[in-house]
Amino acid sequence: MPSPKFLHSVRNVPRHVPALRQIPKYEPSEPPTPELWTPPDADPTLEIPGEKILAREKNTSKVYWPAQIKEYIRPKGPSRPPLYEIEWMDTLRAKITRDLFYTFEEDGFGTCVLGNFESSFDEVVNDTDDGPVDARRNRPRGASPEPVDPPLSGHAFTELGIHEQFVYTKPVLQAILRDEYAPAREVHRQFVSGGVRGQNSVVQAASLARGSMNPQHVEDFHHCLLEWCLRGAARGARVAEGPGQREAGAVEADEETGAREVVDEDITVEEVVAEVPTSNDEAVAQRVDVADEPKSAEEPPASDSKDSTATLAGFDSFTTNSSEDPAMEVEEEMNAHGEEPVPAPAPTPTPTPDTDTDIFEDAFDTASVLSEASDVSALVSVQKPPAQVGCEAYEQLPLLRKMDYCLNVLLPELLIQINVWREGNRTSVELLSDEEEEALHALGETARSKNDWVFDVKRMRKLKEAELKNREVVVGGTSSRPKKGFRLA
Known part of the structure; x- marks a missing residue:
């Protein structure tokens, strides 16, 4: 027989096992909302593939190098950043984030520290017109x-x-x-x-x-x-x-x-005449201009034979180093007029010979000059091919x-x-x-x-530097006159 102590401990326990109760299952009124996340799109300002950029390899790098974007890589989760696959100028590829490169539209493209690199070709610089190529053209x-x-x-x-x-x-x-x-x-x-x-x-x-x-x-x-x-x-x-x-x-x-x-x-086009003569043409043209130039109205006429003789004698002493001796012709000219030559005075700095004498003809060889001039005029008379004619809209430009x-x-x-x-x-x-x-x-x-896209990056960098420089000039304009911008080449 159980002890009284045990009976007291189980006095509240039911004598029969209770019937099982059906517990209804929990059925939510609406299905659980999944987490809303979609991968971001690429930067809409980028041209993919082909966008030319200046990029650095990692966050700790300070030097930028030419590269071009090849592909945009969408992130696979919200905790991962989007990546851009780029190709360096040595054809190696890397995957970097957007903050590691600059495009031409960003100011950093013209201010970042650029590494030393070369392209296949050197850029043509036309800062002056003194080069042999320009002279040839x-x-x-x-x-x-x-x-x-x-x-x-x-x-x-x-x-x-x-x-x-x-x-x-x-x-x-x-x-x-x-x-x-x-x-x-x-x-x-x-x-x-x-x-x-x-x-x-x-x-x-x-x-x-x-x-x-x-x-x-x-x-x-x-x-x-x-x-x-x-x-x-x-x-x-x-x-x-x-x-x-x-x-x-x-x-x-x-x-x-x-x-x-x-x-x-x-x-x-018809109103513009820009013919560049050769050196020979220029020399002939100058000689023709001198031969055809009328006597100045301010030039005093020869009043007497002595003045004329003095002037000619001065011209004689001025040209003694020439290949021919004009003094002999001066003496013959004076004898032809029945006059005696007088001693020549000191040579003047700018002697002016009488164009009615043979000295002018001897100095410039008028016959040969006119012959050359006729040859030049014959060349000039050859009509140059006209400018090309386009459609009406082009001709109105x-x-x-x-x-x-x-x-x-x-x-x-x-x-x-x-x-x-x-x-x-x-x-x-x-x-x-x-x-x-x-x-x-x-x-x-x-x-x-x-x-050679590396060459293009070099050119774009120079354009951006010029743009930033001109922008500083515009910002620094004074209030007394309007600010003036500059057009890039």
Whole structure:
């Protein structure tokens, strides 16, 4: 029998097992809301792939290097940052965050510490006009060569000179000017329409037109293009930029030749005459000017034979070091008039001989001068080929806008044609069907895309530095005169 103590401890325990109760399951009224997160998109201001940047390798680096973005990598979780896969100039790749690089639109692109690097080509610098290339370009050019029949292509075409290569592109360039070349029609119309937005897009596209071509060749092609399209008028227009910009219509005198140049945005090609003579032409022209120059009204006439004799004697002593002896001719001239020569006085600093005597004829050899002058006039009389004529919209452009058109519309298309000739894709100088021209144009665009992008980064860096410098000048303007901005080249 259980003890009383045990019975007391279990007195409250029921004698029978209680029935099981059904506990209802918990069923929420709404399903649980999953965590809302979507990976961010790439920076919308970036061109992927192909955006040219200045980047550093890691957060502790202070030196930036040229690179271009290849791909955007979305993060796999909210705790991970988005990454950009970039390619360095040595073709190595890395994945970095957005805060490790600058684009051209950011001020840091022009102020960051840049590492030392080189591109395949050196940039062409045209700060002065004293170089041998500029002197060669200013000389009158001979007749344009003609493409050989059959036309050269590929390596044989590359061996030609720049001017000889240029003539192969003339039919295409003429069609563009007349708005008859389908692949370039949109670019042509964007520029000549006058819309600022369209013109800006054309300029931006033209800035990438060089591809992998040597910059010096691009400069030479540009010179050939201006000479052919505007026929020397471009040499008469000097576009001054920056703080020394001249007003429209200003007249400038050349320091050496005294020739005057008129700079006017509304001037037409026919109103500009800019012919640079050779050294021989200049010498002949100067001699002709002296021979044809009338006697000054202020020059006193020879009053008597003594004054004339004294003047001639002074000229005689002034020219004693010449190859011929004019004193003998002076004596013969005086004897012919029945006069006796008198002793020559001291030579004067600036003697003036009588142009009615034989001394003038002996000094300048008038017959030979006039003969040479007739030869020069015969050369000048040969009519120079006129400037190229385009569509009505092109012809309405002022001279400076035509120069911009050559740079931003014709030059990129010219380089595309040079590429297809050099790679052997084009074998016909004459225009083909629109479909064939479109195909060749696409091949030229592909060749143009193979550019030395490191060179482009160097150029973009210099442009950004100039932009920041000019911005400081604008901010530092005074209240007494309006602030003046400067246009970048």
